[in-house]
Amino acid sequence: MVLVIPQKYSFSNFRLESGANLPLVDIVYETYGTLSRAKDNVVIVCHALTGSAHAAGYHSPQEKMPGWWDPLIGPGKVLDTNRFFIICLNILGSCYGSTGPASPHPDDGTPYAMRFPVITIRDMVRAHFQVIKHLGIEKIRLVIGGSLGGMQALEWALLYPDMVENLICIAAPARLYPQAIAFNEVGRQAIMSDPEWRQGNYYPGKGPVNGLAIARMLGTITYRSDLSMNLRFGRKSAPLPPNGYYSFDQKFEVETYLHYHGQALVQRFDANSYLYLTKAMDYHDISFNRGKYEEIFADIKAKTLVIGIDTDILFPTYQQQEIVKNMVKYYRPAYYREITSPHGHDAFLIEYKQLGKIINEFIAEVAP
Amino acid sequence: MVLVIPQKYSFSNFRLESGANLPLVDIVYETYGTLSRAKDNVVIVCHALTGSAHAAGYHSPQEKMPGWWDPLIGPGKVLDTNRFFIICLNILGSCYGSTGPASPHPDDGTPYAMRFPVITIRDMVRAHFQVIKHLGIEKIRLVIGGSLGGMQALEWALLYPDMVENLICIAAPARLYPQAIAFNEVGRQAIMSDPEWRQGNYYPGKGPVNGLAIARMLGTITYRSDLSMNLRFGRKSAPLPPNGYYSFDQKFEVETYLHYHGQALVQRFDANSYLYLTKAMDYHDISFNRGKYEEIFADIKAKTLVIGIDTDILFPTYQQQEIVKNMVKYYRPAYYREITSPHGHDAFLIEYKQLGKIINEFIAEVAP
Numbered sequence: 001m002v003l004v005i006p007q008k009y010s011f012s013n014f015r016l017e018s019g020a021n022l023p024l025v026d027i028v029y030e031t032y033g034t035l036s037r038a039k040d041n042v043v044i045v046c047h048a049l050t051g052s053a054h055a056a057g058y059h060s061p062q063e064k065m066p067g068w069w070d071p072l073i074g075p076g077k078v079l080d081t082n083r084f085f086i087i088c089l090n091i092l093g094s095c096y097g098s099t100g101p102a103s104p105h106p107d108d109g110t111p112y113a114m115r116f117p118v119i120t121i122r123d124m125v126r127a128h129f130q131v132i133k134h135l136g137i138e139k140i141r142l143v144i145g146g147s148l149g150g151m152q153a154l155e156w157a158l159l160y161p162d163m164v165e166n167l168i169c170i171a172a173p174a175r176l177y178p179q180a181i182a183f184n185e186v187g188r189q190a191i192m193s194d195p196e197w198r199q200g201n202y203y204p205g206k207g208p209v210n211g212l213a214i215a216r217m218l219g220t221i222t223y224r225s226d227l228s229m230n231l232r233f234g235r236k237s238a239p240l241p242p243n244g245y246y247s248f249d250q251k252f253e254v255e256t257y258l259h260y261h262g263q264a265l266v267q268r269f270d271a272n273s274y275l276y277l278t279k280a281m282d283y284h285d286i287s288f289n290r291g292k293y294e295e296i297f298a299d300i301k302a303k304t305l306v307i308g309i310d311t312d313i314l315f316p317t318y319q320q321q322e323i324v325k326n327m328v329k330y331y332r333p334a335y336y337r338e339i340t341s342p343h344g345h346d347a348f349l350i351e352y353k354q355l356g357k358i359i360n361e362f363i364a365e366v367a368p
Numbered sequence: 369m370v371l372v373i374p375q376k377y378s379f380s381n382f383r384l385e386s387g388a389n390l391p392l393v394d395i396v397y398e399t400y401g402t403l404s405r406a407k408d409n410v411v412i413v414c415h416a417l418t419g420s421a422h423a424a425g426y427h428s429p430q431e432k433m434p435g436w437w438d439p440l441i442g443p444g445k446v447l448d449t450n451r452f453f454i455i456c457l458n459i460l461g462s463c464y465g466s467t468g469p470a471s472p473h474p475d476d477g478t479p480y481a482m483r484f485p486v487i488t489i490r491d492m493v494r495a496h497f498q499v500i501k502h503l504g505i506e507k508i509r510l511v512i513g514g515s516l517g518g519m520q521a522l523e524w525a526l527l528y529p530d531m532v533e534n535l536i537c538i539a540a541p542a543r544l545y546p547q548a549i550a551f552n553e554v555g556r557q558a559i560m561s562d563p564e565w566r567q568g569n570y571y572p573g574k575g576p577v578n579g580l581a582i583a584r585m586l587g588t589i590t591y592r593s594d595l596s597m598n599l600r601f602g603r604k605s606a607p608l609p610p611n612g613y614y615s616f617d618q619k620f621e622v623e624t625y626l627h628y629h630g631q632a633l634v635q636r637f638d639a640n641s642y643l644y645l646t647k648a649m650d651y652h653d654i655s656f657n658r659g660k661y662e663e664i665f666a667d668i669k670a671k672t673l674v675i676g677i678d679t680d681i682l683f684p685t686y687q688q689q690e691i692v693k694n695m696v697k698y699y700r701p702a703y704y705r706e707i708t709s710p711h712g713h714d715a716f717l718i719e720y721k722q723l724g725k726i727i728n729e730f731i732a733e734v735a736p
């Protein structure tokens with residue numbers, strides 16, 4: 001059991017892409033492995049929407065589950081802590097220690113709530129860069145992430161092209177397409193229509209738990225696939241309510257599964273963070289304020305591996321393939337691999353055997 | 369301009385599939401064309417989730433839009449009223465004149481609300497059969513419907529195999545698969561979590577308009593496709609709010625489109641009906657209480673045309689193809705055709721040229 005201790009770095013007057021200013025920013029992060037003397041063995045792991053800096057190991061011997069990507073990170077694992085110094089940082093706007101809408105506003109010490117400024121993927125990455133700079137790191141061997149983490153990885157490569165040597169982007173697009181924006185907006189509306197949301201001012205109460213649960217139920221559909229639900233649930237009924245099968249309370253197993261995931265998120269995530277992070281996702285477009293979409297890929301210098309998942313309905317594979325297609329057009333070193341899985345988008349948190357093999361091969365090639 | 373007058377037939381003591389009893393049932397319906405002396409030119413058109421009996425023509429010269437399938441129904445059209453006597457009936461549980469949760473409970477004259485019994489697709493069809501019987505009709509030349517209407521069409525063929533000669537089932541499955549159940553449940557939760565729902569007792573108030581709008585926004589995503597949204601909206605921003613692009617109130621065009629559809633439904637549909645009709649959809653399984661799924665298709669005697677839509681994400685084409693595959697296995701006369709469209713599920717309300725051609729060819733073959 002590898003024990004890890006979260007760390008925190010704070011800095012002030014952080015100017016956002018919007019022009020707004022955050023007087024104080026905390027970033028919580030974890031590291032695994034040892035930074036080499038030459039500081040040339042750094043891997044940054046970027047987490048997804050409701051993830052945290054706790055990517056691997058345990059915080060205490062009592063902790064039931066290890067970090068969210070533990071199967072890939074550790075001694076002798078794919079992201080080998082005997083070789084690499086791995087850093088995972090909680091994103092700006094989240095609720096796992098880094099500054100977000102639940103953090104105290106410096107003016108009055110009460111939570112920002114909706115006074116928190118709109119943030120972007122670039123803001124998240126630029127905030128993390130402050131930590132990397134603070135650690136004296138000038139070269140990043142590899143940036144890797146899935147979903148929202150993949151969007152950050154792309155921005156790392158574009159914001160710091162001379163710093164990032166290799167990039168692995170999993171199940172993420174280079175810009176959000178309207179269907180994904182649409183799903184996000186339905187989730188946000190569920191939260192904001194919940195009267196317990198109170199325009200965001202629900203702290204320290206439970207907040208819009210019904211709305212957040214509904215948003216997560218919908219999210220869960222998009223993280224899975226038609227196929228995975230057919231295989232796992234089919235038309236199986238959940239245990240019948242007292243008034244039997246033809247009761248309005250009767251549920252199919254797939255429904256109780258969604259409710260379970262909705263309730264689980266409510267226990268651990270802040271609704272306002274969900275609003276800000278989905279909004280940041282909607283704004284994601286690597287070409288925004290930079291130029292023509294297809295041409296921006298010419299600016300990615302990192303050796304790039306893009307991984308799609310064949311059943312992903314949230315960010316379908318064409319969105320990953322076009323990254324490679326556009327990079328190759330500009331003679332950039334970009335490669336596409338696909339995971340075959342019934343599990344849909346979430347396969348990047350499930351299919352460790354395939355994922356491990358693909359990442360291993362890439363690392364053997366670019367960082368032997 | 370063809371003017372039509374809705375009609376109503378009422379009957380009492382209707383026993384539902386669940387065993388529950390409806391003391392009084394109203395069914396509103398419209399007819400187009402003339403019933404032949406031999407009563408052998410009947411076509412039943414089945415409407416979808418939020419549709420009505422108003423399939424064609426106008427109720428008055430002032431009405432802005434004709435019935436929902438008017439491009440297909442009329443003199444010289446695909447469903448030719450010079451030849452056929454076409455009937456469209458509002459389904460049980462709906463809110464366009466047929467008995468549903470907003471109808472008065474016979475015990476106290478106030479709306480049923482959630483006292484309304486759970487209904488099934490079979491109940492809808494059996495209720496409509498009462499009207500057909502009342503009209504003295506013993507043979508149905510063709511039953512046709514899309515989406516929830518297609519589910520009814522399948523049940524027509526199974527409940528009354530000696531009556532239904534031909535069947536056209538468009539963009540509908542023979543049983544609901546879990547992803548569709550999941551989408552329905554998220555919509556229902558949005559409605560039932562809205563405090564204005566009041567356990568269904570919101571009449572005569574506006575009711576859970578926020579929840580119903582959210583349910584419809586989600587529905588709208590599933591009725592369209594990734595491709596159609598890319599073509600129509602891309603990442604275009606809606607007109608910016610006063611505080612600019614980086615405001616939490618900024619919306620992309622796809623979002624205002626969803627809001628428009630949410631608000632439009634709220635103006636015309638009853639939230640409790642939405643609950644009961646989506647629940648009926650979830651229960652849809654032509655094999656339920658009848659036998660093994662694959663084998664039930666042997667009981668469909670009607671000549672059957674099944675039409676899928678290549679971009680349908682709500683009821684993907686494999687769900688239509690398996691109807692034909694299973695029927696053919698039992699030497700039933702079943703044929704599959706596919707509509708090519710960016711528009712997803714809603715293509716059956718859009719792609720009239722393709723749909724008309726496919727239906728025309730089938731009718732020419734089976735009812736020349």
